[in-house]
Amino acid sequence: MSQEKKNTSKANKIHKYLAQDMSFRAAAVVATEVVREMQSIQNTFPLATMAVGRSMVAASLMASQLKDGQQISLYFRGDGPLEMFFAEANHEGQVRGYTSNPQLEAPSEGGELAVGKAIGQGLLSVVHSQPQQKSPQRGTVALQSGEVGEDVAFYLLQSRQVRSIVALGVKVNSYGLVQGAGGVLIELMPGCPDSVVETLEKNFALAGSLSESVTDGSTPEDLLSAYVQGLPVRELSHPYNLSYECRCSRERLARALVLLGEDQVKEMVANKESAKARCEFCGRPYEIEVAELSKLLEKMTSNTH
Structure with missing residues (x-):
C-alpha cells in the first residue's frame, strides 16, 4: 500500500x-x-x-x-x-x-x-x-x-x-x-x-x-x-x-452593509453601484444589485424612524 x-x-x-x-x-x-x-x-x-x-x-x-x-x-x-x-x-x-x-x-x-x-x-x-x-x-x-x-x-x-x-x-x-x-x-x-x-x-x-x-x-x-x-x-x-467549510452568504453581506450605515448605502444607490465582496475564507464572490440595495435602504430608513 x-x-x-x-x-x-x-x-x-x-x-x-x-x-x-x-x-x-x-x-x-x-x-x-x-x-x-x-x-x-x-x-x-x-x-x-x-x-x-x-x-x-x-x-x-x-x-x-x-x-x-x-x-x-x-x-x-x-x-x-x-x-x-x-x-x-x-x-x-x-x-x-x-x-x-x-x-x-x-x-x-x-x-x-x-x-x-x-x-x-x-x-x-x-x-x-x-x-x-x-x-x-x-x-x-x-x-x-x-x-x-x-x-x-x-x-x-x-x-x-x-x-x-x-x-x-x-x-x-x-x-x-x-x-x-x-x-x-x-x-x-x-x-x-x-x-x-x-x-x-x-x-x-x-x-x-x-x-x-x-x-x-x-x-x-x-x-x-x-x-x-x-x-x-x-x-x-x-x-x-x-x-x-465556510458559512458566508449574501445575507451576511447584507448584514455587513447595514453595519456600514445608511449614508454609505445611500451613496451606493445614488451612484448606481452594486455591492461586491469576495469571502476571505473561501473566495466565493457575492454581489447585491442596486435594486436590492434600494430595498435594503428602505428597511434601514424605516427602522431609524
Whole structure:
C-alpha cells in the first residue's frame, strides 16, 4: 500500500481516545487536505500556510472535544509582520482559517520557517460558542512562542486549568505546497497520576517531527502512539469528517452593509453601484444589485424612524 493511499482513508477524520484508566483524553488528526484547500483558496506563502494550518489543526482538535453545535475560534494577534491569523472549527468537523498577510516573505531561524518570529509578541484569544448561549465564552493569554502549539497549551492551563500536550505540524515542500498537516491533543484529567504525567512528558520529549510523520504517511493512530507509548487507550466514537467549510452568504453581506450605515448605502444607490465582496475564507464572490440595495435602504430608513 502506498503512503498516499495509507493517508487517504483517514485523512479527513479526527480520532478521539480515552486512557483506559481515564487519566487523560486525546484526539489526533491528519488534516493535509483541509490545509491544502485553505492554501489553494487564499494563495498563502509557506509561512502563512504553516501559521494558519497549525491553528486550523489546533481548533479542529479542540472542537472535537466539545458538544454538538459548539465551536472554537482561535485569534492570534501580534506586533510582528504577520500581524494576525485565525482559525475556527466546530464539533461537526467544519474548519476554516485566515490571515491578514497571506503572502508574507518568510523569516527563518536556522533554515526553519519561524511562525513565532513572524507573529511577534501578542495575544491568543479563544472564543467558545454554544448555540443556546447569547454571549460566547472568551479567554485571552499572552503568546508564549507564537508557534501555536505551546500557546494553545498555555491557554488550556491558564484559562481552563487543564494540563495538556499539543503537537502540531504543517510541512511544505520546496515549491511552498503543503505536503502534510496534522496534530495531537492530549488533555490530562483532574487527578491524573504523576506516573502517567511522567510517561507522557518522556514520550513527548522523544517523539520525532510530527509533520515529517504525516508526510511519510502516518495515520492518526500512528501519530498518537508516539505520545502514549506504555499507556493503554481506547478509541471513542466521533462520526464526523473534517472538511474546509465556510458559512458566508449574501445575507451576511447584507448584514455587513447595514453595519456600514445608511449614508454609505445611500451613496451606493445614488451612484448606481452594486455591492461586491469576495469571502476571505473561501473566495466565493457575492454581489447585491442596486435594486436590492434600494430595498435594503428602505428597511434601514424605516427602522431609524
